[in-house]
Amino acid sequence: MTSLLVDDREGVRTFTLNRPEAYNSLTVELKESLRDGLADAAADPAVRAVVLTGAGKAFCAGQDLKEHIAALQANDPAPFRTVEEHYNPIVRTLTTMPKPVIAAVNGMAAGAGASFAYACDLRVAAPAAKFLMAFATIGLTADSGASWTLPRLIGYGRAMELMLLAKPVTAEQGLSIGMVTEMADDALATAQELASRMATGPTTGYGKIKEALLAAAGADLETALAKENEGQSLLGGTADHREAVDAFVGKRTPTFKGH
Secondary structure, three states: OOOEEEEEEOOEEEEEEOOHHHOOOEOHHHHHHHHHHHHHHHHOOOOOEEEEEEOOOEEEOOEOHHHHHHHHHOOOOHHHHHHHHHHHHHHHHHHHOOOOEEEEEOOEEEOHHHHHHHHOOEEEEOOOOEEEOOHHHHOOOOOOOHHHHHHHHHOHHHHHHHHHHOOOEEHHHHHHHOOOOEEOOOHHHHHHHHHHHHHOOOHHHHHHHHHHHHHHHOOOHHHHHHHHHHHHHHHOOOHHHHHHHHHHHHOOOOOOOOO
């Protein structure tokens, strides 16, 4: 059984973490497959939106501890390389790929699994979904970008509280604090519907919005203004923008091509 399922449908590529018997915990095989698969999706112009979800009852329980413990007991240095070799590239691609990425959080998202959800642009959560950052309980610090993504979603103080105290967050609580975009009984179907809608939208524009927000996160106002100007100057000459204007004037629905 493959640990990562990939489905393409009308411009939407869905990645399903497929280790339901282990709550989709992350083995080296799964991390490598996801890392490489996301990189391919980011570079593929036929993919206009991405959905990430988990099979079974969980979204992702984070690092596979059986594999991790076995490696430590064997004095294998691999566990100490996994952040740089696997987690960082995955989060970097989720965050920076120039197309919408939506997490369909169907159940528990813990550790790196929660961090992957935070790195996505939007998060649709089922009522049973929970988010947990329990690094402090095992003597570790945040990884997989959570120290950067989580405070930007819910604020520094609340992120510090959740990480230091390892407090779980329900889907309903996540919705109220800005961690969750939308709650839905069928998180995957809702996420795929949203992704399909965005896949027919001005995807070049979506990419520039992501780029501008990422640049502004660590920049002063003047740098942010310059980045916005750069994006608008480029997008103003695209076929999608002209189509949007023509559709507005003609009182019709625009048909976007993504360029």
